[in-house]
Every structure is written in C-alpha cells, then in structure tokens.
Amino acid sequence: METTAQTSISLRDPAQVMRLSRLGSLHQCRLSFMRILTRRMARENWSFSRPKFDIDENGVGVAVFSATGPARTYSLIAFAHDLPPEMRSDRVIATAWDATFALFDGVPTDEDIERLSKNVPYQEAGRVSEREISVSRANRSVRLWEHVVSALSEGRQPDATQLDAVGYLMRTTAVYGSGKLGAADREMIAERPEFQVPFQAEMLSVFLTRWFVRDLVQHMADLRAKAAGRAAAQLDPELARSLGIGNSTGLGMAPFLLNHPVLFNNWISAREDAIRIVRSLDSASEDEIALFLRLLQRSKRNVALWQSEHEIQVRKLAGLRNDLEQIDAYLSTPQVLAGPQPWDQMHRWAEEALSLEGQEWLASMMLEPYGSLIDDLSDGMAADNTPTFRIAGAMTIEELRGLLTRIYEWAIGTDWQKRENRARAWYVSEEKLEPRLGERFEEPVEEYEQPLAPGRDAAALFNALAHWQGEIRVAEFLLRHPEYRHTVRRAQIAGRAPYAEIRDNTISHDVLPIDMLRCKLAFFGATQFDPRSDRWVRICMYGNAPYPQELSQENAEFWVYPRLEEGALA
Amino acid sequence: MNHSLNEIEAMCKRAARGAGLSWGLAEEAAKGTRWLSSFGFPGAELLAALLELNDRLPPADFAPSALTGVWSAPSGRMSPLIAGAALSDCAVQLMDAGRIEMERVCVPLLLVPFAAGAALRLETPVAVEWAGVYLATDGRQLCARGAPDAYTAMLADKVAFSTPAEMTDRREPVLRGSAPAEAWDRLGVLAHRTYAPATEASRLRGAGAGLSDND
Numbered sequence: 001m002e003t004t005a006q007t008s009i010s011l012r013d014p015a016q017v018m019r020l021s022r023l024g025s026l027h028q029c030r031l032s033f034m035r036i037l038t039r040r041m042a043r044e045n046w047s048f049s050r051p052k053f054d055i056d057e058n059g060v061g062v063a064v065f066s067a068t069g070p071a072r073t074y075s076l077i078a079f080a081h082d083l084p085p086e087m088r089s090d091r092v093i094a095t096a097w098d099a100t101f102a103l104f105d106g107v108p109t110d111e112d113i114e115r116l117s118k119n120v121p122y123q124e125a126g127r128v129s130e131r132e133i134s135v136s137r138a139n140r141s142v143r144l145w146e147h148v149v150s151a152l153s154e155g156r157q158p159d160a161t162q163l164d165a166v167g168y169l170m171r172t173t174a175v176y177g178s179g180k181l182g183a184a185d186r187e188m189i190a191e192r193p194e195f196q197v198p199f200q201a202e203m204l205s206v207f208l209t210r211w212f213v214r215d216l217v218q219h220m221a222d223l224r225a226k227a228a229g230r231a232a233a234q235l236d237p238e239l240a241r242s243l244g245i246g247n248s249t250g251l252g253m254a255p256f257l258l259n260h261p262v263l264f265n266n267w268i269s270a271r272e273d274a275i276r277i278v279r280s281l282d283s284a285s286e287d288e289i290a291l292f293l294r295l296l297q298r299s300k301r302n303v304a305l306w307q308s309e310h311e312i313q314v315r316k317l318a319g320l321r322n323d324l325e326q327i328d329a330y331l332s333t334p335q336v337l338a339g340p341q342p343w344d345q346m347h348r349w350a351e352e353a354l355s356l357e358g359q360e361w362l363a364s365m366m367l368e369p370y371g372s373l374i375d376d377l378s379d380g381m382a383a384d385n386t387p388t389f390r391i392a393g394a395m396t397i398e399e400l401r402g403l404l405t406r407i408y409e410w411a412i413g414t415d416w417q418k419r420e421n422r423a424r425a426w427y428v429s430e431e432k433l434e435p436r437l438g439e440r441f442e443e444p445v446e447e448y449e450q451p452l453a454p455g456r457d458a459a460a461l462f463n464a465l466a467h468w469q470g471e472i473r474v475a476e477f478l479l480r481h482p483e484y485r486h487t488v489r490r491a492q493i494a495g496r497a498p499y500a501e502i503r504d505n506t507i508s509h510d511v512l513p514i515d516m517l518r519c520k521l522a523f524f525g526a527t528q529f530d531p532r533s534d535r536w537v538r539i540c541m542y543g544n545a546p547y548p549q550e551l552s553q554e555n556a557e558f559w560v561y562p563r564l565e566e567g568a569l570a
Numbered sequence: 571m572n573h574s575l576n577e578i579e580a581m582c583k584r585a586a587r588g589a590g591l592s593w594g595l596a597e598e599a600a601k602g603t604r605w606l607s608s609f610g611f612p613g614a615e616l617l618a619a620l621l622e623l624n625d626r627l628p629p630a631d632f633a634p635s636a637l638t639g640v641w642s643a644p645s646g647r648m649s650p651l652i653a654g655a656a657l658s659d660c661a662v663q664l665m666d667a668g669r670i671e672m673e674r675v676c677v678p679l680l681l682v683p684f685a686a687g688a689a690l691r692l693e694t695p696v697a698v699e700w701a702g703v704y705l706a707t708d709g710r711q712l713c714a715r716g717a718p719d720a721y722t723a724m725l726a727d728k729v730a731f732s733t734p735a736e737m738t739d740r741r742e743p744v745l746r747g748s749a750p751a752e753a754w755d756r757l758g759v760l761a762h763r764t765y766a767p768a769t770e771a772s773r774l775r776g777a778g779a780g781l782s783d784n785d
Contacts, residue, residue, distance in 0.1 A: 430768055
C-alpha cells in the first residue's frame with residue numbers, strides 16, 4: 001500500500017522565480033489587483049452613479065462618475081478633449097490627450113471641477129491637491145473609435161471581429177498616484193480598508209474610466225445620428241463588455257520594481273505562497289476539478305484572442321498555444337487529477353513539459369478553485385518600507401559576504417568587464433523626466449546613470465569587501481565607503497525578503513525591459529500583452545468585466561475569462 | 571507651496587545626488603527631509619542650504635574620523651547626513667553606551683530623522699540635544715522643546731544622542747508638507763544635474779517608441 005504521508009511542498013526558490021524571463025511570462029491570477037477590487041466592491045455592494053455628463057458635439061466637456069462603498073464615495077472626474085491627430089502620442093513626453101482624469105476623494109463641487117479643469121488637462125504641467133488620489137489620461141484607438149461611432153450612428157452594431165482585434169476604445173498612457181503632481185500620498189489612504197491592497201485607487205480609476213468611455217462613444221454616436229436625422233443604435237451590452245481599457249506602458253514602469261523591493265517581494269511572495277498552498281493539497285474535489293477545467297477552457301479563449309506582431313511575443317505565443325495542446329493531452333489522461341497531491345503532480349509535469357509562458361499560465365489557473373484558501377493573502381501585498389530602510393550596521397563583513405553570496409551568486413560570477421554585460425545604462429531625461437535606457441558605450445549617459453543595476457553593484461561591493469576583516473561591522477565599512485550604502489541596504493532587504501531582488505542582469509546588451517513591465521502589469525490583472533518594442537507594451541484591462549452597474553457577486557470573480565459560445569462547454 | 575511628502579522625498583533625493591552624494595546617502599537625505607517635513611519643520615530649506623554648502627566636495631572631509639569617542643570631522647563641519655547615517659548604523663552601540671556625542675555638526679536638525687531610525691530599530695526613544703534644543707522621538711512621534719531659531723541652527727558645537735529618552739509631549743506627523751518656492755527652486759537646480767540633456771537620438775531610442783500611436 002502506498003504511503004499517504006504528505007510530503008511538504010516548499011516555496012519555489014527565488015533563484016528560479018526571480019529571473020526576468022519568468023517574470024516576463026507571468027499572468028493575472030486571483031491575487032491580481034483588478035480582481036481584488038471587483039471582488040471587494042461586489043461583496044460590499046458598492047453603488048455607482050453618474051452625477052454629471054456635460055459633453056458637446058465636438059466631444060469636449062466634463063463628466064463625473066461616482067463609486068460609493070460602505071464608508072466613502074470616490075469620483076472620477078473626466079475631461080474630454082478634441083485632440084488633433086498629430087498631437088496623439090502614448091509617450092510621457094506628450095502634452096495633450098483625448099481625455100484626462102482625476103480620481104477625487106468624495107463628490108466634487110462645481111468649484112472642485114473648475115479648479116481641476118485648469119490643471120488636470122495639462123497633467124504633469126498642472127497641480128492637484130490632497131483631495132485627488134490619482135491623475136491619468138487616455139487616448140482613443142483611432143480606428144476602432146471611428147468604426148464604433150459610425151456603425152452605431154448608422155443604426156447598426158460594430159463588427160465584433162474588429163472589436164476583438166483591438167480590445168478597447170481608449171488606452172490610458174499614465175495613471176499617477178501616490179502623491180504625484182501634488183495628489184494625496186499613499187499614506188493618506190493606505191489605512192482605508194478599500195485601499196489597503198496596492199493600486200486599488202488606480203484600478204478603481206480605470207474601472208470608472210471604462211464606463212466613461214462606453215458612455216462617451218454612445219453619446220458621440222447619438223449626436224452624429226441626430227445631426228443626420230436618425231436614431232443611433234445602442235451598443236450591445238455583450239459587445240460593450242468585450243471591450244476593456246487599453247494601456248500603453250513604457251520604461252517608466254520598469255524601475256518601479258527595482259525601486260520598491262519590499263513591495264515587489266510582497267506581491268511575488270503572495271502568489272508563490274498561494275501556489276505552495278494549492279500544491280500542498282492532498283486531493284481535489286470533483287467540484288474543484290470541474291471549476292478548474294471550465295475556467296481553463298474559457299481562459300483558452302483569451303489566448304486565442306491574444307495578438308501581437310512583436311517577434312518575441314509571437315514566439316512566446318506559439319509556445320503557449322503548443323503548451324495548451326500539451327495541457328489538454330495531460331488532462332485527458334483518465335483520473336489524472338484524482339490522485340494524491342494532484343496540483344503538485346501537474347505543476348511538476350508542467351515544469352518539465354511546458355514553456356515559461358505555459359508554466360505560469362497553468363500556475364495561475366490552478367489557484368482559481370481555491371479562493372477560500374488564498375484570497376486573504378492579498379492582505380500581505382502592501383508594504384511599509386520604514387522598518388527595512390535602516391541599515392543594520394552591527395552586521396559583520398563576514399555576514400554581509402554570506403548574504404551577497406547567497407542572493408547575488410549569479411552576479412558575482414558575471415564578468416562585468418565585458419561590454420555586453422554592462423552595455424546599457426538607465427537614466428532620466430530632462431524632457432518631462434522620462435526614464436530611458438541608453439547605450440553606455442555609444443551615448444553620453446553614464447554620468448546620469450540611475451542605480452538600477454543591482455547585480456553589477458552587488459558584485460562590486462563583494463569585491464570591495466575582499467580585503468576587509470570578517471569581524472568588522474558594516475557601519476565601519478560604510479563610513480569609509482558611502483558609495484556602497486545603497487547596495488548594502490538592498491542586500492539586507494533581500495536577505496529578509498526573499499523575492500525582493502530580480503536575479504538577472506538589468507543592463508546587459510540583451511535585457512528586455514518589457515519583461516519587467518509585463519510582470520507588474522500581470523499583477524494589475526492585465527491581459528493581451530502586446531509589446532511594441534523591447535521597451536514598450538500595450539495591454540488590456542478589465543476586458544470582459546461587468547460595467548459598474550452590472551457588478552454582482554455572481555460576475556465579480558471570473559469575468560476575466562470570456563464566456564464560451566452557446567453550446568460549447570461553459 | 572503645498573507638496574505631497576512623496577514629492578518632497580523625490581525632489582530631495584535627486585537634489586542630494588546632484589550635489590554629489592552617493593545614492594545611498596541621497597536616499598537617507600530624502601527620507602530624512604520627508605520626515606522633518608511631516609512634523610512641520612523646514613526640511614527642504616535646510617537641506618538646500620547644506621547641499622549648497624558642501625556641493626560636490628569629498629564626503630570624507632565631512633564624515634566622522636572614527637566611530638569612537640566624540641565624533642568629529644577633519645573639516646570641522648561635520649555633515650549631518652553622513653554622521654546621521656553612521657549614527658543610525660551604530661544604533662546598537664548607542665544602546666550599549668547610552669550616549670554618543672558629536673562636535674561641530676552642520677544643520678543639526680537634519681540629524682534628527684536618523685535618531686528616529688535608531689529609535690525604531692531599538693524600540694526605545696532616542697533624544698538629540700544641542701544648544702537650546704531637546705528633541706526626543708520613538709520614530710513615530712516627536713517631543714520638541716526649544717526656541718524656533720535654535721532648531722534651525724546652521725552649526726552646533728556639541729550634539730548629544732542618548733537613549734532611553736523621555737518624551738514629555740508627543741507631536742503626531744501630518745501627511746502633507748510645504749516648501750517655499752525659493753527653496754524648491756534651489757533643490758531643483760541641483761536635481762537638474764541628474765537629468766540627461768534631451769537629444770533627438772535619445773528621444774527616439776531611449777524610450778523605444780517610434781511607432782505611430784494614431785492607430
């Protein structure tokens with residue numbers, strides 16, 4: 001008889017998880033910030049209203065959308081603009097947009113709207129106050145926007161294939177929170193239960209933005225039809241739900257993960273803990289297996305719709321589609337999930353058989369039936385940096401060497417004299433402070449380099465320590481070498497927070513910043529990653545989600561997975 | 571002008587780096603100024619004055635010569651950022667000895683956030699004293715006794731840190747800061763040195779766009 005003793009499952013090794021290629025293959029899961037938000041709003045029965053919609057025939061004006069939870073109301077103030085096409089740019093350096101937004105703490109008065117109308121449309125060139133929680137902007141998908149307005153205004157529905165091909169009518173190009181441009185600091189709202197989890201305010205802003213966009217496109221179609229003496233068609237609710245909000249993200253997001261190591265650790269740690277918990281289960285019930293298989297089929301539709309012209313993503317998508325066939329074959333084995341520790345068995349199989357895209361896709365899917373076991377992990381995803389900022393100066397040089405050897409083994413073994421290993425340098429441009437990645441040996445950027453190469457810096461620290469006596473305290477070393485203060489701090493943080501540090505070279509000649517963007521966006525809950533270059537990615541947020549008024553306990557959980565056609569397994 | 575604390579921290583970090591401090595010390599300067607601002611002290615103005623005074627000079631000249639006895643710097647005007655960071659690193663030593671003294675420290679108020687860091691680490695209030703000033707903190711709240719002018723002294727002959735310290739009253743931090751436009755601009759001048767000049771090549775290559783967004 002087989003032993004039934006449970007083997008304990010460990011967390012995955014940071015050296016395996018924290019590689020850029022794997023981080024750049026992450027997918028949304030139950031612990032993604034959009035899903036945490038919709039789950040909460042449905043559970044708490046939030047209500048939504050549109051107290052103002054004042055937009056003229058040129059598409060210029062202002063609208064207000066409010067969301068009310070148990071204790072507070074938040075309002076998205078949307079300014080709609082008439083943007084000349086030549087000014088439409090997703091870059092940070094843009095100066096005008098199709099629409100600009102602020103998330104307001106409460107319900108704005110006319111004076112608030114008046115004040116914000118003189119600032120929000122200018123974004124970085126304006127100022128907001130502590131009453132505002134986020135500031136953002138969005139541009140139209142020009143082709144899809146015109147298609148939808150003209151179809152509706154002519155009394156017909158837009159073409160579903162064209163909607164699927166783009167996935168959104170507007171894409172945000174920045175959502176600023178955490179005190180940017182004078183807005184409320186994170187600390188002002190972090191104690192509120194609804195904003196305790198990271199990025200909930202920003203996700204709320206985008207959720208309301210999607211509602212604004214649907215209402216605006218309908219409004220523009222109505223006005224065009226009226227001018228022609230017709231009545232416009234109402235956008236079909238199913239088609240409307242298929243549309244998310246796009247987002248176009250550049251390099252600004254990449255340094256975030258490096259600059260917030262404790263926060264990053266807490267995100268990865270929550271997901272890894274969830275994976276460990278599910279892998280540790282002795283068995284799976286029939287209901288759990290059925291839910292998993294049903295959502296797997298629905299999730300495959302997202303993969304089918306996922307389009308990209310970028311060669312890297314094209315290759316990864318081909319791998320993922322091949323993985324899906326292998327997963328089907330694996331799951332068609334009779335009783336494959338009926339044995340002991342079925343999820344661990346599947347996970348181990350996946351590690352051998354699938355690409356990184358497929359492994360992480362399956363790992364996220366595996367968590368779906370187990371909300372009651374893992375959803376509370378979201379409580380640990382925020383971070384207070386205060387306790388980890390101070391350096392433990394009483395640590396000895398020997399202990400610091402041990403830490404470096406453990407965390408930065410790959411970096412200590414890298415030849416940093418080779419140009420290819422330090423070909424790039426991260427810097428900030430004086431143009432609107434846009435973060436950029438330059439060629440160290442071809443451009444005059446090195447003197448402006450940001451501290452975003454932790455591997456190189458840790459290896460340099462390790463070498464600098466070589467001739468120091470082991471029992472000396474770090475405080476003495478730092479007194480003589482303040483240039484290593486940043487790196488000692490990082491090493492000590494990573495010593496306590498195992499998933500704090502990316503275990504890869506962030507300045508090599510072949511680094512792909514999109515891996516960092518993808519990782520962060522996956523935690524937001526984004527889908528349809530579509531790189532436009534090695535440092536620029538478009539995504540979709542809230543695709544298939546219910547609109548605010550439709551949100552209920554029934555649809556708040558699994559909206560990210562499109563419903564299947566009638567007759568198909570659903 | 572009214573600022574978020576995050577804006578104050580970001581500006582101070584860049585300004586400190588622009589004035590030649592290492593990234594690690596620039597981070598300390600920024601966190602410290604944020605902390606002082608949250609208690610209503612003119613952190614940004616004081617930091618601007620200090621950074622201009624020691625602009626791009628060698629840090630060793632303003633660092634404690636040794637972390638024993640009374641700490642002093644060879645220049646005779648110790649940097650509160652370098653000395654403060656070392657004090658925070660020596661929190662355990664402070665606990666063991668009960669007291670650490672320093673001589674001739676510039677802008678001593680900028681030392682106080684480091685006492686707060688040490689207090690958090692030790693879970694015991696730490697006091698900082700110089701002529702006319704007694705400040706004690708557990709890291710979260712502040713007890714401040716002194717004349718307004720004494721807080722903003724440009725040089726203190728003697729500074730003493732001690733723990734455990736008594737907090738006879740407790741001031742709570744606020745979540746908004748302010749900095750006069752003039753000080754903000756001075757920090758901005760230093761911060762600007764950390765930004766690479768815009769060139770057409772970097773505009774196109776550095777951020778990787780170049781595809782049309784009109785689609």
